[in-house]
Amino acid sequence: MEIGGVKISGKAALAPMASVADRAYRLICKEQGAGYLVSEMISAKGLCYGDRKTEELCTVDDRERPYALQIFGEESAYCGRAAGLLMKYKPDILDINMGCPVPKIAGNGAGSALMKDVERAYGIVKAAVENSDVPVTVKIRAGWDEEHINAPEFAAAMESAGAAAVAVHGRTKTQMYRGKADWDIIKQVREKVKIPVIGNGDITTPEEAVLMYRQTNCDLVMIGRGSYGNPWIFRDVESFIANGAVPASPSLEERLAVMLKQAEYAVSFKGERIAMKEARRTCAFYLRGIKNAAAYRSRCGTLQSLADLEKLAEEILHNEN
Numbered sequence: 267m268e269i270g271g272v273k274i275s276g277k278a279a280l281a282p283m284a285s286v287a288d289r290a291y292r293l294i295c296k297e298q299g300a301g302y303l304v305s306e307m308i309s310a311k312g313l314c315y316g317d318r319k320t321e322e323l324c325t326v327d328d329r330e331r332p333y334a335l336q337i338f339g340e341e342s343a344y345c346g347r348a349a350g351l352l353m354k355y356k357p358d359i360l361d362i363n364m365g366c367p368v369p370k371i372a373g374n375g376a377g378s379a380l381m382k383d384v385e386r387a388y389g390i391v392k393a394a395v396e397n398s399d400v401p402v403t404v405k406i407r408a409g410w411d412e413e414h415i416n417a418p419e420f421a422a423a424m425e426s427a428g429a430a431a432v433a434v435h436g437r438t439k440t441q442m443y444r445g446k447a448d449w450d451i452i453k454q455v456r457e458k459v460k461i462p463v464i465g466n467g468d469i470t471t472p473e474e475a476v477l478m479y480r481q482t483n484c485d486l487v488m489i490g491r492g493s494y495g496n497p498w499i500f501r502d503v504e505s506f507i508a509n510g511a512v513p514a515s516p517s518l519e520e521r522l523a524v525m526l527k528q529a530e531y532a533v534s535f536k537g538e539r540i541a542m543k544e545a546r547r548t549c550a551f552y553l554r555g556i557k558n559a560a561a562y563r564s565r566c567g568t569l570q571s572l573a574d575l576e577k578l579a580e581e582i583l584h585n586e587n
């Protein structure tokens with residue numbers, strides 16, 4: 267599939283996930299076959315005011331392409347300026363977050379709150395398109411709440427503002443991450459607009475990815491939480507679609523090697539102190555389901571250095587293989 271002329275060759279994209287899908291995580295998913303990656307959300311206002319912390323969020327690694335930078339904001343003036351500023355980082359695509367439900371974002375009129383104000387959202391997309399050299403896309407939810415499900419009409423409005431694709435997470439804002447994603451709303455969006463539709467919500471297996479393609483007719487599926495500690499899901503989706511078979515699960519050795527590689531990437535991008543603090547959570551996901559997982563996972567909570575993690579991996583291999 268293509269988004270505004272940008273070719274996406276893989277069958278599954280990695281969803282943007284703030285504080286989770288950082289550069290290290292994305293590279294690992296890419297190596298396992300993710301066809302398209304989106305950055306953590308970046309504040310349009312922060313960017314305009316030159317916030318230093320946004321620099322790492324904006325950094326695009328050529329190995330990640332095709333790749334989108336995602337911004338959030340509630341004002342078209344800032345979003346337009348931010349779109350222009352982001353061009354120096356050379357993303358392939360610029361995505362606008364219109365789905366985030368957290369109070370810090372939606373409470374300020376950005377993220378999912380934009381689904382209640384189509385005119386404002388339209389102005390934001392228009393301003394971004396005017397200031398961007400690359401295709402602009404939008405990520406939305408089903409709607410604000412059960413009584414205001416408007417994804418199809420909203421997506422059509424974004425299309426007329428110039429959006430080159432829309433990603434739909436089939437939950438309402440008030441659902442947050444509870445309940446089940448409604449895939450039927452993704453189908454309805456697919457029927458309403460001409461631009462590519464990316465389906466998202468609750469895919470945790472290759473079988474579910476295929477089911478989403480079939481049930482919604484979407485152009486690409488996007489996987490978030492289903493990739494936690496399991497970047498192999500992208501490889502599995504590719505293989506299942508190509509030949510109906512899922513490769514054998516990774517061995518304990520491979521699992522630990524990829525866990526270490528992600529930590530090494532993170533250390534090289536963020537420095538050991540920050541990276542290892544974050545690794546306490548990410549590494550625990552890789553250890554789900556292995557023998558004596560609970561004990562090893564609690565050890566993750568005490569990680570201070572890469573050497574600690576290497577030692578833990580060695581011990582696990584020695585004890586459990």
Ligand SMILES: Cc1cc2nc3c(=O)[nH]c(=O)nc-3n(C[C@H](O)[C@H](O)[C@H](O)COP(=O)(O)O)c2cc1C
Nearest residue numbers: 281282283284306307405435467468469489490491
């Ligand atoms: C920890 C976390 C952080 C997220 N951050 C973002 C974000 O920065 N931008 C965004 O558009 N969506 C964000 N999302 C939503 C996901 O992209 C995705 O829409 C949602 O998790 C549903 O997909 P899944 O069921 O495959 O996880 C986040 C979700 C999680 C769990």
